[in-house]
Amino acid sequence: MPAKKPASPKLPPKAVALDPRESLLAAGLRLLAAGLPAAQLNPRGIATEAGLKPAQFSRNFPDFSLYLAGILRRLSEQVRAETLHAIGRKPPSRDLIRKAITAYLNAVLARPALPEITLATRANPACQEVTRERVNSMVMLATLQLKMAEIPNYEGLARLGMAMLFEIANAEFEARRALPEYRLTLDAYFVSPRKH
Amino acid sequence: MATKKTPVLDRSKIFRVVIQTADAVPYCDATLTRIAKVAKVPVARLQAQFIDFTHLLIAVQQYILDELRDHVIEATAHLPPGLGRVRSATKVYLDHSLQHRGLRTWLLQARREEPQLAEGLRRQNHSFALVISTEFHALGWPHPLAAARLYLAAIQEAARLEQIKGMPLAFVREAIWDIARFYTGQVQAGVAR
Numbered sequence: 001m002p003a004k005k006p007a008s009p010k011l012p013p014k015a016v017a018l019d020p021r022e023s024l025l026a027a028g029l030r031l032l033a034a035g036l037p038a039a040q041l042n043p044r045g046i047a048t049e050a051g052l053k054p055a056q057f058s059r060n061f062p063d064f065s066l067y068l069a070g071i072l073r074r075l076s077e078q079v080r081a082e083t084l085h086a087i088g089r090k091p092p093s094r095d096l097i098r099k100a101i102t103a104y105l106n107a108v109l110a111r112p113a114l115p116e117i118t119l120a121t122r123a124n125p126a127c128q129e130v131t132r133e134r135v136n137s138m139v140m141l142a143t144l145q146l147k148m149a150e151i152p153n154y155e156g157l158a159r160l161g162m163a164m165l166f167e168i169a170n171a172e173f174e175a176r177r178a179l180p181e182y183r184l185t186l187d188a189y190f191v192s193p194r195k196h
Numbered sequence: 197m198a199t200k201k202t203p204v205l206d207r208s209k210i211f212r213v214v215i216q217t218a219d220a221v222p223y224c225d226a227t228l229t230r231i232a233k234v235a236k237v238p239v240a241r242l243q244a245q246f247i248d249f250t251h252l253l254i255a256v257q258q259y260i261l262d263e264l265r266d267h268v269i270e271a272t273a274h275l276p277p278g279l280g281r282v283r284s285a286t287k288v289y290l291d292h293s294l295q296h297r298g299l300r301t302w303l304l305q306a307r308r309e310e311p312q313l314a315e316g317l318r319r320q321n322h323s324f325a326l327v328i329s330t331e332f333h334a335l336g337w338p339h340p341l342a343a344a345r346l347y348l349a350a351i352q353e354a355a356r357l358e359q360i361k362g363m364p365l366a367f368v369r370e371a372i373w374d375i376a377r378f379y380t381g382q383v384q385a386g387v388a389r
Contacts, residue, residue, distance in 0.1 A: 123308040156371030163353030164346040171345065181339035185346055189378050 021060045023050040025070050032071070038113040039120065041068075068117050069126035075114040076134040082107040083141070092148035098191040100145065101165060104138070105183065108169045115173040138162050161190060205245050210235055211259045214252065218298035223305045228252060250310050257303055257313060261320045264292050277334045279380040285328075286351055286372060290364065293355035300359055324348055335380050343379045350375055 018026060027050035028041055036045075043057040043064065061067040086103030090096055108114055121127035139162050146154035146161075168182040213235040217226065228249040232239035246252040271288045275281040293300055307314040329344035337343050354368045 128308070153367055153370050153374070156365075156367040157374070159357060159368065160350040160353055160371045160375065163349045167346055167349035171342075179342070182342040182346065185337075185339050185342045189375060 028071050032113040038116040065124045069130050072117050072130045075111050079107040094191045098187050109172050211256050214256045215299050218302045223302045282376045297359050
């Protein structure tokens with residue numbers, strides 16, 4: 001019996017051959033994940049992290065705001081993926097809504113760069129578009145979940161509920177920590193019978 | 197020889213001109229010169245009073261938020277704490293926002309570019325949230341400031357949705373009443389149960 005071929009070790013993300021744009025975006029995400037404040041992201045540092053020359057940054061992203069829009073999009077996708085993971089293929093229920101709310105807030109809290117860049121670039125059309133897409137996609141997700149959980153007026157409640165959820169994310173970003181009293185207040189309305 | 201005195205600029209007249217112009221002109225075409233022309237005053241007088249268009253907008257935003265506060269007080273001062281008072285205040289907020297649809301559109305766009313405008317609104321929101329929180333506190337909600345901030349976010353979203361359509365939206369108002377019923381203790385469970 002031939003010896004089992006040892007599994008080749010996974011290459012660390014930095015070493016995976018990506019096109020320069022993707023390499024630069026991946027480098028920015030790594031820097032942010034390592035704790036670099038979004039305001040300190042700069043073309044030279046990003047290019048160095050990506051193993052590229054600084055000139056390659058400006059060739060691929062002549063406008064830095066387009067780079068930030070790309071970063072925002074990827075962070076939004078990560079948040080959405082973590083929220084969807086919490087929902088999985090489970091049957092719709094109020095408890096599932098609570099899990100999705102918690103997953104979303106935890107995902108944003110773990111990525112302060114998302115609200116930070118959103119605020120800093122709110123006048124930029126490309127970044128505004130990414131934010132709009134993120135909001136719309138969350139509203140659609142909430143509408144679907146509330147509808148499947150047979151909650152009356154699911155459309156209105158999904159819209160307003162998402163505004164409340166985004167407000168909690170803002171409050172937690174300002175505080176740089178989870179705020180249980182805010183989460184309980186939203187949970188209480190959407191999930192559990194009132195207990196006081 | 198007596199010198200001719202320049203009449204005092206009527207600020208509220210200028211603010212009304214801004215509100216009217218916002219209903220007719222997109223934000224990208226809004227300038228101090230345009231406002232001066234509609235108000236029939238020299239642009240130099242507006243500059244002397246407000247410096248530039250951004251500062252005029254800051255003043256108008258404050259004027260409109262003060263007016264909203266006065267209308268809310270007028271509509272609710274005679275009511276006891278509870279759902280009725282929260283509902284009356286919310287209705288005033290939504291109706292007032294609809295009446296100033298054009299200006300709200302201008303301000304939403306301007307706030308993205310002008311941090312001073314965003315900061316003015318943030319401070320006013322904080323005051324509104326404090327007022328709402330005293331209501332929720334009186335009614336026994338355990339986290340009144342959190343509930344007030346979330347409720348205010350819901351009202352603002354409701355106003356934004358109605359602003360897009362230009363009319364009150366029944367499904368949005370029903371959702372906001374449902375949230376109000378819950379946080380004022382009128383129902384024991386949320387989401388329209």
